Amino acid sequence: MTKSVMKPRRKAELPQAPPMEPKHKRTLVVVADGARARFLEPRHDRHTLVPASRADMVWPESRQPRRDIVSDRPGCGENTASPSIRSAFDAPSDYHKFEKHRFTAALAEVLDDVHQRGEYDRLILVAPRRSLGELHGLLSPQVKKMVSHEVAKDLTASAPESLWQALEKALPAAAL
Numbered sequence: 001m002t003k004s005v006m007k008p009r010r011k012a013e014l015p016q017a018p019p020m021e022p023k024h025k026r027t028l029v030v031v032a033d034g035a036r037a038r039f040l041e042p043r044h045d046r047h048t049l050v051p052a053s054r055a056d057m058v059w060p061e062s063r064q065p066r067r068d069i070v071s072d073r074p075g076c077g078e079n080t081a082s083p084s085i086r087s088a089f090d091a092p093s094d095y096h097k098f099e100k101h102r103f104t105a106a107l108a109e110v111l112d113d114v115h116q117r118g119e120y121d122r123l124i125l126v127a128p129r130r131s132l133g134e135l136h137g138l139l140s141p142q143v144k145k146m147v148s149h150e151v152a153k154d155l156t157a158s159a160p161e162s163l164w165q166a167l168e169k170a171l172p173a174a175a176l
Helices: 095-117 129-138 141-146 160-170
Strands: 027-032 036-043 048-051 076-078 086-088 122-126 147-151
Touching: 027 095, 036 095, 036 160, 048 160, 095 129, 095 141, 122 141, 122 160, 141 147, 147 160
Parallel strands: 027 122, 122 147
Antiparallel strands: 027 036, 036 048, 076 086
């Protein structure tokens, strides 16, 4: 009696389909400067931007005069060449830049929170060059991956209708 030797059958491997992306991505447009950030989302049926569910951020400290930000005047010192002449020391830093940095750090935390909640799939940043550069240094790597486009302009004072027109000129048609 001979025993037949047969190989066991292999299961057929089905090709894996690529992961599907949603047809319409949820986009958040953030228009910011050193003291204010507006959160908008595009409405494709009307070709406009409407306020997002998140409230706008306002940081009035960065627009206050220096005397309101800093309570003390800079100190005075004597000149070593002539001891009878006294002069004021220079301020150690620009307090307006410091307040703008604090606002940008708070904005980066809010955008990180938006990413963790999964409220939006894409992010479009509109801000002046200096604010964009500072924001890049403060954003987490996950939020940086969400950023699809950037516009280096100060459009915080624009109405949503004129903002849409400015974004249509600056961005490709598929971005909005």
